[in-house]
Amino acid sequence: MSKIIYMDYAATTFIKDEVLEEMMPYLKGFFGNPSSQYSIGLRSKMAIESSRDNISSAINCKSDEVFFTSGATEADNWAIKGFAYANKNKGDHIITTKIEHEAILSTCRYLEEEGFKVTYLPVDGEGFVNLDQLIDSITKDTILVSIIYGNNEIGTIQNIKEIGKICNEKNITFHSDAVQALGKVPIDVKDSNIDMLSMSSHKIYGPKGVGALYVKKGLKLHNILHGGGQERGKRGGTENVASIVGFGKAVEISMNTMKDEVERLSFLSNRMIEKLLEIEGAFLNGPEGEHRLANNINLGFRGVYGEDLVFNLDREGICVSSGSACQATSMEPSHVLLALGLSRELSKSSIRLTIGENTTEENVDYVCEQINNIVNRIRTVRK
Incomplete structure (x- = not known):
């Protein structure tokens, strides 16, 4: 690593x-x-x-x-x-x-x-x-x-x-x-x-x-x-x-830098969402655009457990989560995703990526590539 x-x-x-x-x-x-x-x-x-x-x-x-x-x-x-x-x-x-x-x-x-x-x-x-x-x-x-x-x-x-x-x-x-x-x-x-x-x-x-x-x-x-x-x-x-x-x-x-930083994070998160939605069976949780926090990306991948994605990404040195850090040890699906109307299965297929000050465009592209590879690999093994 x-x-x-x-x-x-x-x-x-x-x-x-x-x-x-x-x-x-x-x-x-x-x-x-x-x-x-x-x-x-x-x-x-x-x-x-x-x-x-x-x-x-x-x-x-x-x-x-x-x-x-x-x-x-x-x-x-x-x-x-x-x-x-x-x-x-x-x-x-x-x-x-x-x-x-x-x-x-x-x-x-x-x-x-x-x-x-x-x-x-x-x-x-x-x-x-x-x-x-x-x-x-x-x-x-x-x-x-x-x-x-x-x-x-x-x-x-x-x-x-x-x-x-x-x-x-x-x-x-x-x-x-x-x-x-x-x-x-x-x-x-x-x-x-x-x-x-x-x-x-x-x-x-x-x-x-x-x-x-x-x-x-x-x-x-x-x-x-x-x-x-x-x-x-x-x-x-x-x-x-x-x-x-x-x-x-x-x-x-944060008050002095918020305007410029939100603009930068919005660009990066939109880029990430766009790239990840190109993966077959991917779906976005939550709204698009200005009514979403600029640093938040939450997506699901049908046929793949979020926990498996988190584990495999960690092996590549990439830190993401399958939901709130306060409930990270729970095996239950996210109460937030269930409230959106997702099934338990789809709720468990989602991961949350939240970006910040050290996130670069290069990071975004690399992580998207790794997620694509891991999703395809997991799906191939499960066939």
Whole structure:
């Protein structure tokens, strides 16, 4: 194996040099606890607030509406559980979709065990929510709608602005998991009437183990972590200063480069989709064009198991996945692909390729060639 070609950027990304450089002083010299009153502690506190400013600017909210977490899974749990418990006197009904990340679905299933009612909206063959179905699902007891911004498996970008408008008109709180969308889609929580937004660092070339939740000022939300008075009394625990600094720097870089990078990734992903669809029996999962995340390619190959493709590509030094990294060890077909209407067999024949900063046109052409060879080889063996 001469080199690694990484095409699983939706699972995680490497830390950029500029991000790591920004983090290093807070791992060594400025290691002080940000709750301390002496200079190295105050320096840490200032660094956290600078990162908070970067993130609030990226999504158009106030700085004190951003709360740091250990990642998007915590942010999702906090948004849904925290809001549900704090507002159960107003209603007990939550609306989400069948194609959410497992962090949302597991949280909603947990709340069902706690007595809450949850509606899981279906999607069409490209992964879009029907807005009329959303409206029809709203009842007098509906307190929260949670719909993913850009899907992690098939790249579908929902009509977030219209969903936010519906929720705003119905006086229902709207949460969105924007983990895959941040840095790839312009996000404006005010314009889109988003009340809570989950974000993650390690999807945008920042460190793992840190994320954030935007919470609109005035929203009632119970804490799920209790401890000291950190994060303005909302999330106990000494802050992960260096990682928060890295997250803030990664957001700053992604905002500065997003327009050009999205254009480049769109060209490469479109090229890849076009080439792979030339393979007999290939089919695209999710939408084409502007309503798909620029770096996402999800295709199936009839008569070939996605797991076999992943294994054989890995032997060639090519890293792809058969779905979400959080469910990579499961032998069950993707719940997202099943929700599109695919059979279990076709769902198991799909792979996800997500490209990023180090992906080149040469990489794309080489990977397409290797996939074509492997698909044909597997089909020949199975005949």
